[in-house]
Amino acid sequence: MLVVEESTVYLRKVRFQDGWHYVLRESFWSGGGWMHRDLMDLGDDPEAYIVYPGGNGFYFKPELEEALEAKGVQWETNDLEEVFLPFLDPHIRRIVTMFRAGAAPSRWAGCSQEELLEHQKGLHAFDKRRLHYLRCGRVDIGKLDDRPWKFLNVLLEKSRDEIEHVFESMEAQLRPHEVRPYLFTALHLQSYFPQHLLKNQPAALDPEKVDDYFLEEICHLNADPAYLKGLPRRSGGRLHPYLVRYVILYFDHTFTAEALWNDTLRGFIGSRGFYQPPRPSAAMPVPDACRILGISGEEFETMSVRDLARCFKRRAMAHHPDTGGDHEAFIRTTRAYEELLLRKGRSRR
Structure with missing residues (x-):
């Protein structure tokens, strides 16, 4: 971001009545806190303010620089390059990024x-x-x-x-x-x-x-x-x-069985300090999953998602490794719940 004496300049995507616009904004220190203000409406295409004269060169249109000067914002070309980096021609963006690699260290690098x-x-x-x-x-x-x-x-x-x-x-x-x-x-x-x-x-x-x-x-x-x-x-x-x-x-989203399985596996691996990639496995048959959770197929058919979650929690607590349970049984219980939850989701469609 553009950093200038207790202020930073950035591009913000804002919705207007006629659609999305990019607005050049400034964060500035005032009254004991950070506030923001609009500097310039760039419309729906910030790249329109970049000029390519040929080769790998480019510069910014004068009206952009004039708008910053009119607002009293001090700036340098390198700073504007960083703000507009996502909108540069891809080839030129790679070159600019390459030259920026290993540039000046973070301003916080010298802090204790x-x-x-x-x-x-x-x-x-x-x-x-x-x-x-x-x-x-x-x-x-x-x-x-x-x-x-x-x-x-x-x-x-x-x-x-x-x-x-x-x-x-x-x-x-x-x-x-x-x-x-x-x-x-x-x-x-x-x-x-x-x-x-x-x-x-x-x-x-x-x-x-x-x-x-x-x-x-x-x-x-x-x-x-x-x-x-x-x-x-x-x-x-x-x-x-x-x-x-x-x-x-x-x-607009839900907690999914995939998220549950990922969280369970990540926690289990992290607590033991080793990693073995999970092997791809076929879907667990519904009768087997019901048996692991201690319910019948008829009970599963009439269960709500909430009832299924309660059933899983009871079984999971009994097998959880942190309470002395068997970790293999805990993983099987989680996989069974994952499979049944997925079936419930499909039945709703």
């Missing part, structure tokens, strides 16, 4: 651990948890406040709007089955199940309770002045657009 921790204390817990999942893909996040983490530096010295811009770009890489676990982790919904053995496996929890806690946390966040710092006040208690998109994402 104590100084960096002090800077990161100002980051919101919601942001830390979001970034941790996007970086590590883990629901169990551990403690993020006891020491500084380099991966959090990307959020420092940014307005709330620019931080959301960073997350929207990263969230676009999430696969469908990762969306709900991501939001479950970001809102720390596992804290509502402190004694539950499967609190970090949301697909195995009571779905109605998880939904209720999700909405409760979204409402808390919507009223949190620390999260909304630097933004204009909104009247009528309406949900902020930053959070509306998460409600849409949450209810």
